[in-house]
């Protein structure tokens with residue numbers, strides 16, 4: 606599949622993307638995960654991105670496009686990809702359209718995860734993420750907890766709250782989403798690409814998306 610997952614912070618993009626990879630072996634590409642690895646490794650990109658991320662703002666489009674232009678040409682993308690957290694601004698959508706055209710890749714769908722704000726706020730304050738850069742498994746202390754000692758069920762490393770999970774950063778991320786990312790829903794709706802997904806049940810969400818892909 607070649608799918609974009611749209612949705613506010615905490616809508617479940619990362620969780621759903623990981624589940625969708627089991628469907629046909631498509632890879633999850635999360636710009637957030639890629640940036641967090643770069644920040645932890647202290648690479649030049651990571652050094653530039655850290656302050657934007659910690660404050661809940663967006664990393665400049667030029668940095669993101671440089672990352673994604675290279676990533677989409679890696680061999681594991683040939684089977685398909687699930688874009689999680691990208692594109693996030695109208696310029697990124699326009700540049701992605703041009704890039705996919707150049708690479709002769711056709712998108713199948715833009716799945717828009719619709720989740721009420723109160724659910725989002727609850728999820729973001731109860732999320733835990735594996736601290737191992739090559740794992741980054743997502744947990745929730747209420748709905749899907751890690752091991753009792755706080756370690757990851759997959760790799761055994763400690764789970765943590767992300768640096769952008771302070772109340773101030775969460776509120777800023779939601780504002781930035783409304784201003785910069787929500788307009789992408791209309792952008793892709795005009796292209797007839799959008800499938801709204803309103804269920805809050807993970808099994809139903811995955812079924813909604815995969816059934817729509819099979820049509």
Ligand code: AP5
Nearest residue numbers: 614615616617618619620636637658664690728732744745
């Ligand atoms: P990124 O990592 O993409 O963060 P985000 O978009 O804010 O999204 P989140 O990862 O917070 O949430 P999610 O929708 O993936 O939800 P999750 O599955 O974890 O980006 C981080 C930062 O990087 C940005 O702020 C920006 O600075 C920068 N960045 C990244 N991409 C960029 C770009 N393209 N351009 C510019 N800057 C960029 O779920 C949340 C919680 O809910 C979890 O605990 C999960 O277990 C739980 N949960 C999820 N779904 C369900 C469900 N259905 N039922 C019960 N619990 C659920």
